[in-house]
Amino acid sequence: MLCEKCGQREATSHFKQTINGKTTVYHVCAQCAEQMGLNNLFHGFHFNIGDMFGGLLGSVSSGSAPSLERKVCPECHSDLKSISETGRMGCARCYTTFRNELLPTIEQLHGRVNHQGKLPRSAGEEARKKAQLNSLKKKLEEAVRTQDFEHAAQYRDEINAIEKGMRDNGEMV
Amino acid sequence: MVKWYEKPGSEPDVVISSRIRLARNLSNYPFYGHMTEEQMNRLAGDVKASLENINLGDNSLSFLSGDELTGYRGMSLVENHIVSPDFIQDGTGRMLVLSQDESISIMVNEEDHIRIQVMTSGLDLDSALEVASKIDDAIDASLNYAFDSQLGFLTACPSNLGTGLRASVMLHIPALEKAGSLNRLSGTLSKLGLTMRGTYGEGTKAVGSLYQISNQITLGISEEQAIKNLREIVSQIVEKEREAQKALVTSARFQDRIYRCFGTLKYAKMISTEEFFELISDFQIGISRGILTGSEFQRLSPERFNCLLFQIGGATLCQKEGRDLTAEERDELRAKIVQEALKE
Numbered sequence: 001m002l003c004e005k006c007g008q009r010e011a012t013s014h015f016k017q018t019i020n021g022k023t024t025v026y027h028v029c030a031q032c033a034e035q036m037g038l039n040n041l042f043h044g045f046h047f048n049i050g051d052m053f054g055g056l057l058g059s060v061s062s063g064s065a066p067s068l069e070r071k072v073c074p075e076c077h078s079d080l081k082s083i084s085e086t087g088r089m090g091c092a093r094c095y096t097t098f099r100n101e102l103l104p105t106i107e108q109l110h111g112r113v114n115h116q117g118k119l120p121r122s123a124g125e126e127a128r129k130k131a132q133l134n135s136l137k138k139k140l141e142e143a144v145r146t147q148d149f150e151h152a153a154q155y156r157d158e159i160n161a162i163e164k165g166m167r168d169n170g171e172m173v
Numbered sequence: 174m175v176k177w178y179e180k181p182g183s184e185p186d187v188v189i190s191s192r193i194r195l196a197r198n199l200s201n202y203p204f205y206g207h208m209t210e211e212q213m214n215r216l217a218g219d220v221k222a223s224l225e226n227i228n229l230g231d232n233s234l235s236f237l238s239g240d241e242l243t244g245y246r247g248m249s250l251v252e253n254h255i256v257s258p259d260f261i262q263d264g265t266g267r268m269l270v271l272s273q274d275e276s277i278s279i280m281v282n283e284e285d286h287i288r289i290q291v292m293t294s295g296l297d298l299d300s301a302l303e304v305a306s307k308i309d310d311a312i313d314a315s316l317n318y319a320f321d322s323q324l325g326f327l328t329a330c331p332s333n334l335g336t337g338l339r340a341s342v343m344l345h346i347p348a349l350e351k352a353g354s355l356n357r358l359s360g361t362l363s364k365l366g367l368t369m370r371g372t373y374g375e376g377t378k379a380v381g382s383l384y385q386i387s388n389q390i391t392l393g394i395s396e397e398q399a400i401k402n403l404r405e406i407v408s409q410i411v412e413k414e415r416e417a418q419k420a421l422v423t424s425a426r427f428q429d430r431i432y433r434c435f436g437t438l439k440y441a442k443m444i445s446t447e448e449f450f451e452l453i454s455d456f457q458i459g460i461s462r463g464i465l466t467g468s469e470f471q472r473l474s475p476e477r478f479n480c481l482l483f484q485i486g487g488a489t490l491c492q493k494e495g496r497d498l499t500a501e502e503r504d505e506l507r508a509k510i511v512q513e514a515l516k517e
């Protein structure tokens with residue numbers, strides 16, 4: 001059997017990788033194994049479920065109308081076909097351009113489609129404050145539940161300070 | 174400077190290391206693969222400028238061009254988990270930011286524009302996240318991240334959308350593996366949105382009985398919650414592994430095996446990578462569970478052998494010696510390093 005990587009030398013190394021019970025076997029030659037770092041414990045670093053994304057998206061979009069396939073991202077000129085082939089977006093704008101087509105597959109991957117957690121500066125000050133408030137409120141609830149009153153008081157104060165600041169700026173709390 | 178893996182960590186008998194990775198992209202460049210070389214170089218320059226004034230104490234950052242990461246130097250970075258194999262395949266327009274102790278590495282122009290990675294020894298996801306967030310904030314202060322209020326941080330691959338956070342823990346779980354418990358564990362993990370992977374050599378066992386558990390879902394779950402889920406499940410696995418090890422070492426046959434591993438590790442003149450992983454795993458159980466008695470074992474701790482994992486890779490040995498070594502030379506040097514760790 002020939003090496004699956006270079007297709008030139010005889011495959012002498014066989015590596016099995018199991019992710020959540022699904023096993024894939026790689027057949028590679030000694031040089032490629034060394035080059036890919038397969039001989040050490042860190043192989044698998046790069047593999048993720050996203051490698052299946054293209055396939056998932058492809059199966060969703062293959063039945064869609066021809067007009068859809070002609071839609072291209074105005075920024076990077078990717079279309080749905082190239083995205084499902086590579087499993088990667090061409091640019092951030094692709095997510096806006098193909099949002100409706102992508103959402104079902106994204107939901108398949110994550111089970112949810114509403115971001116929770118950290119917000120960058122570009123999300124806007126108001127959104128960041130709201131997220132900070134939500135996170136503090138959750139911490140407060142947890143502190144009250146575990147009768148950690150010292151932290152609870154601290155979270156309460158932080159919440160009050162942020163809410164006061166927002167009211168002073170005329171924002172909705 | 175002492176490397177991150179040389180520092181003691183918590184639960185060292187089962188947890189080798191913890192890792193946090195954040196995937197980020199900038200809004201004013203197309204994603205990797207859609208940029209010109211000029212754009213990639215400019216982006217790398219932007220990231221460098223945003224990090225120039227960050228204060229990380231004496232753990233300062235170095236900026237390495239992708240073109241420098243060739244030969245055993247690049248391979249050694251792959252062996253020690255600092256960069257992905259893809260990253261060194263083509264260094265064009267790429268940059269690696271690496272801290273003195275190697276705990277912080279930032280790949281620029283990998284699959285995403287920016288991949289921040291922080292490693293700690295033992296089970297310590299919280300401080301890894303803290304450091305990663307500090308770097309993230311410094312970049313965010315001067316550059317514009319691609320972000321969407323519904324989808325979170327926008328990543329080249331939709332599997333990283335949301336927080337862009339991948340938290341993982343590397344575990345040494347030989348006793349659970351021998352007891353045949355891993356299939357069931359893997360099933361349980363996947364129901365919790367976690368994933369387990371091991372690298373397999375020939376046969377059915379993972380190399381060195383080392384497994385990595387990470388969160389699979391990044392959208393709709395906060396950083397804190399993702400880490401809490403992972404930490405809780407890992408703590409349970411640690412307890413289960415300890416129980417299984419205690420049961421395992423009651424067998425006279427297994428005790429014999431531990432001493433045999435010790436004998437080879439101590440006296441062999443050449444040790445290949447495969448043999449190293451085979452021997453060190455069972456030997457570690459002996460150290461962790463106090464099976465090896467006698468003065469020469471008194472000061473041996475699991476930490477000392479965990480850090481060997483990051484020192485014995487073929488390319489890492491070449492890097493240490495500063496030249497290409499033959500397979501024989503590598504095996505000899507590996508044996509020497511192991512024997513050094515067994516001394517005192």
Ligand SMILES: [Zn+2]
Pocket residue numbers: 003004005006007008009028029030031032033
């Ligand atoms: Zn090959």
Ligand SMILES: [Zn+2]
Pocket residue numbers: 073074075076077078089090091092093094095
């Ligand atoms: Zn695009």
